[in-house]
Amino acid sequence: MRWALADGWTVARRDLIHWANQPMTVVFGIAFPVVITLAFGYLFGGAVQVPSGAGYFTFLMPGMYGMTMLFGLSATMISVTTDVSRGVTDRFRSMPMAPSAVLVGRAVADLLHSVLILAGLLACGLAVGWRPESPSGALAAVGLLLLLRFSLLWAGMYLGLLTRDPGAVVAVQTLEFPVGFLSNAFVAPDTMPGWLGAISEWNPLSSTVAAARELFGNPGWGGDSWVAGHAVPMAVIWPVMITAVFFVLSVRRYQRLDR
Amino acid sequence: MTAVLVRDLRKTYGGKVALDGIDLDVGRGTVCGLLGPNGAGKTTVVRILTTLLRASGGRAEVAGFDVATRPRQVRRSIGLVGQHAAVDEVLTGRQNLELFGRLCHLGAAKARARADELLERFGLDHEGPAREYSGGMRRRLDLAAGMILAPPVLFLDEPTTGLDPRSRAHIWRAVRDLVAGGTTVLLTTQYLEEADQLADRISVIDSGRVVAEGTPDELKSTLGGDRLDVVIRDPARLDEAAALISRVTSGAAETDRDTRHVSAPVSGRVRALTDVLAALATAGIEAEDVALRRPTLDEVFLSLTGEGGEAR
Numbered sequence: 001m002r003w004a005l006a007d008g009w010t011v012a013r014r015d016l017i018h019w020a021n022q023p024m025t026v027v028f029g030i031a032f033p034v035v036i037t038l039a040f041g042y043l044f045g046g047a048v049q050v051p052s053g054a055g056y057f058t059f060l061m062p063g064m065y066g067m068t069m070l071f072g073l074s075a076t077m078i079s080v081t082t083d084v085s086r087g088v089t090d091r092f093r094s095m096p097m098a099p100s101a102v103l104v105g106r107a108v109a110d111l112l113h114s115v116l117i118l119a120g121l122l123a124c125g126l127a128v129g130w131r132p133e134s135p136s137g138a139l140a141a142v143g144l145l146l147l148l149r150f151s152l153l154w155a156g157m158y159l160g161l162l163t164r165d166p167g168a169v170v171a172v173q174t175l176e177f178p179v180g181f182l183s184n185a186f187v188a189p190d191t192m193p194g195w196l197g198a199i200s201e202w203n204p205l206s207s208t209v210a211a212a213r214e215l216f217g218n219p220g221w222g223g224d225s226w227v228a229g230h231a232v233p234m235a236v237i238w239p240v241m242i243t244a245v246f247f248v249l250s251v252r253r254y255q256r257l258d259r
Numbered sequence: 260m261t262a263v264l265v266r267d268l269r270k271t272y273g274g275k276v277a278l279d280g281i282d283l284d285v286g287r288g289t290v291c292g293l294l295g296p297n298g299a300g301k302t303t304v305v306r307i308l309t310t311l312l313r314a315s316g317g318r319a320e321v322a323g324f325d326v327a328t329r330p331r332q333v334r335r336s337i338g339l340v341g342q343h344a345a346v347d348e349v350l351t352g353r354q355n356l357e358l359f360g361r362l363c364h365l366g367a368a369k370a371r372a373r374a375d376e377l378l379e380r381f382g383l384d385h386e387g388p389a390r391e392y393s394g395g396m397r398r399r400l401d402l403a404a405g406m407i408l409a410p411p412v413l414f415l416d417e418p419t420t421g422l423d424p425r426s427r428a429h430i431w432r433a434v435r436d437l438v439a440g441g442t443t444v445l446l447t448t449q450y451l452e453e454a455d456q457l458a459d460r461i462s463v464i465d466s467g468r469v470v471a472e473g474t475p476d477e478l479k480s481t482l483g484g485d486r487l488d489v490v491i492r493d494p495a496r497l498d499e500a501a502a503l504i505s506r507v508t509s510g511a512a513e514t515d516r517d518t519r520h521v522s523a524p525v526s527g528r529v530r531a532l533t534d535v536l537a538a539l540a541t542a543g544i545e546a547e548d549v550a551l552r553r554p555t556l557d558e559v560f561l562s563l564t565g566e567g568g569e570a571r
Contacts, residue, residue, distance in 0.1 A: 003364065010361045017358075018349045021388060087345030091404065094309045096334040097362040200400045 002248075004098040011105020013114065015079075029113070030120035033068045037061070037124055040186065048187065058218050060140070061125040063185030065208040068121055069114065069149040070180050074173040076110050080160025081169060084173040095228035103254060107153050114149045118142065133217025144235045148208045151239035154246035175197045185209050188221035189228075201227050202236035210226065213233035260287040262322060262412050262443035263308065269316035270303050270467075277303045279467035280317065283459075285445055287411075290438055292458030293447040294399040301447035301469040302342065308445070309339045322412050329401060338405030338413045342420065344397035345404070348390040352383045352448050359404045381433065395426025402433055415446040416541045419453060431456055455479075463563060470563045487525045487535060490548040494519050500544050507531070508536045525551070 019026045037060065045056035048235035074143070083089045092102050113234055122142075132138035159172060183189075183205040200206055201223060210231035213220040220231075261471040270278040276302045293301045305313035308321055310330040319326045322336035346355045352434035353374050357450025376554040381399040385392060389400060398418060405413060417432065419427040434457055438444055441487065448454050453473045454461045463478070471478055487508065491500045497514055501521045505512040509532055512523035525531035528551055539546055554562075 007362055010358065014347060014350065019352055021349050021351075021354075022322045085343075086348070087343035088347060090306075090311055090341060091345040091359070092338065092362070093311055094334060094337065094339040095359065095362050096331060096364065096408075101362070186515055258311060 003105065004100050007098040007101030008104030008108060011096075011101050012108035012112070014105070015109035026116070028237075030117055032072070033064060033117060033121050034124045036067075037064045037121065038128070040064070041128060044186075054130060057125070057130050059213075059221075060186070061121075061128075062212040062216055062218055063131040063209050064125075065118060065121060065141075065145050065212060066148065066183070066205050067180045067185050068117055069145050069152065069208070070150045070176055070205055072110060072157075073152045075113070075177060076106065076153050076156030077160040077163075077169045077172055078166065079106060080109065080157055081164060081166045084161065084164045086164055089257070094165055099254075103157060103250060105225065106157060107150075109151045110153050110156075111146065111150060118124050118145060130218075137215040137217055140221060141212040144208055144211050144215070144232075144239075147236065147239045148204065151242035151246070154243055158246045158253055159251040160256070161250060170242070183209065184221050184223075184228075184256050189223060190221065198225070201225050204234075204242065207231050207234035207238050261285065262287045262289075263269065263322075263445055265304070265308070265317070265319040266319075267317040268304065268307065268314055268319055270300075270307065270312070276506050277467055278307075278314075278317075281464070281469055282443075283462060285443060287443050288438070288441050289459040290434070290444040290446060290457050291459040293445065293460050294449070294451065294452035295333070295447075295448060295455045295464035297312050299464045301321045302416055303417055303467075304464075305339075305341075305414050305445070305447060309337055309414055310334055315342040320439075322333070326352070333549055335408065336411055338408070338410040338416045339437055340401050340405045340418055342416050344389075344394075346389045346397065346400050349388050351386060351388055352378060352392070352403075353386075353395075355389060355400060356407065358454060360407050363408050365407070370437055373407055377406060382429075393426070395422055395429060398422065398430055399433065402430065406437070408515070410442070412443045412445070415444060417447055417449065420449065427453075448500070459518060468496065485525055485528055487523050487531055488548075488550045488552060489521045489535065489539070489546050491519050492545040492547045496544050497521065499542070500539065503544070504535055505536045524554075 041057050041060050045060070048056055048059075089102060093099070132141070136194070182200050183203040184200060185205060189200040189206070191197075192200060207227065210220050210228065211234070214231055222228065261284055263283060265281055265283035268278050268281040268283075269276075281300070281304060283291065283304075283378060293304060295301050303312065307314045308319055308326060310326055310333050321333045324332040324336065326333050329504065331430060347358065350358065356374035356377055357370045361367065362375050363370075365373060381403045383396060383400055384402065385396065392400065402415075402418070415558050418434070419430050422430065431453075434444060444457075446453075446457060458475060460472065460474055461478055462469045487504070489500065489504065491497050494516065497516065497541070501512045501514045504521050504523050508523045508525050510524040512521050532549065532551060534548065536549065
């Protein structure tokens with residue numbers, strides 16, 4: 001058990017050394033969502049009608065926070081497939097280290113990376129005038145955002161171990177945007193065709209974003225459906241369910257690399 | 260003492276047989292070469308012995324530990340140098356070795372000291388990330404990573420594939436040094452020369468079976484010696500020439516119509532050459548080119564498996 005934690009940290013630490021060795025990659029990682037946010041806010045912001053006369057950034061920021069967590073899915077997948085295809089995973093598996101450390105290390109490293117990116121985006125939000133209402137609510141909102149990231153981490157790990165192919169990541173990356181748009185992150189699901197609006201409301205990303213808006217004290221789109229009315233509990237239930245499924249699948253897939 | 264013991268090892272992937280009952284005995288402190296073409300099952304053997312893959316049947320022990328029931332102990336006793344240079348490309352050579360050292364539970368200080376030692380020993384003084392390394396340096400870094408615990412048994416899966424001759428010689432020298440220090444090495448290769456250079460005993464593998472086993476000298480004598488290649492100018496007389504060469508060399512000559520080649524195993528080198536040329540001259544068949552050469556790996560397999568190269 002002691003080694004499981006120590007080895008997990010050693011594997012996670014490897015990513016921290018990556019950051020130190022390639023600081024520009026980290027800077028671009030933080031800059032990407034910031035640039036997207038500014039583009040959305042200043043280019044489309046004027047065209048989107050938001051309720052209660054608030055600025056578009058007030059709506060956009062929680063949506064972008066959630067969207068950034070969603071992008072983590074392919075980030076995790078890239079790391080996993082790179083290690084598998086280069087033989088690094090096999091080297092780990094042939095060494096006398098705790099076998100769990102490969103997955104634990106990946107989880108810790110990716111979560112830390114997301115904290116960094118989220119911090120950058122929160123700073124960007126504050127700079128363009130977005131404000132949370134209370135520190136405790138903001139903390140809870142950040143917690144829920146990272147909980148979503150944590151659940152997608154296991155999904156990314158499973159997909160990475162399943163495909164083992166860096167090429168497959170492109171497919172997932174391509175799908176991240178439509179899945180992100182098919183939510184309440186940028187526009188109200190009410191404005192979409194009925195069935196599309198329903199899908200958007202049941203998108204786990206919508207629950208997290210709606211819950212974050214609620215906890216940050218930012219106005220939301222509302223909505224009459226049950227799922228829209230129970231954003232905070234659903235922002236816990238969805239990630240817990242995703243984690244439960246993909247954690248088991250990832251561990252099993254990892255253990256069965258020897259088949 | 261036996262460092263690696265394999266009995267009737269089998270592996271099937273969804274109905275496809277990869278290993279069809281392999282036996283191996285590798286004595287402590289010796290080098291065993293697994294020689295075979297792509298897809299023969301060499302890598303599968305290595306993956307099973309290094310606990311990366313589960314066998315479908317049979318038994319395998321490394322350093323006295325069963326790979327199926329005591330994988331932990333096996334992992335403590337082995338080093339693996341796979342076909343990819345399995346190193347982190349963003350980390351420097353030193354950072355890679357420190358990472359793997361920590362994961363071998365050496366502790367931070369010892370991992371650092373061991374990294375320094377290995378960097379010097381394998382001539383890896385470049386400070387940049389491993390991505391900037393040449394192919395040969397990457398392999399040496401990989402070899403160093405496999406040597407962190409100075410394991411008693413080292414597995415090298417095609418350690419020099421894709422390397423230039425100088426880097427290859429460098430790797431060979433490093434392997435010889437390790438063996439001189441008492442390490443047991445199991446190495447796979449597609450190159451007859453590499454097995455010849457490094458291995459004490461060679462097991463030739465084809466289609467998941469050991470088709471020949473022995474010292475390099477034993478194998479060479481069973482595989483027959485040199486071959487004589489003759490290029491015939493007139494394609495119409497190819498069969499006639501082949502029959503003639505078969506008779507003179509008393510070996511089965513093979514013909515290749517596209518390149519107008521006749522090839523036959525010979526024993527006495529110069530005598531066979533002069534006899535064949537004399538016979539061809541008498542029959543009035545003109546030879547465009549004549550050469551004596553060592554058998555290629557393809558011909559080795561042909562003689563061992565009795566299958567044509569094209570059938571594979």
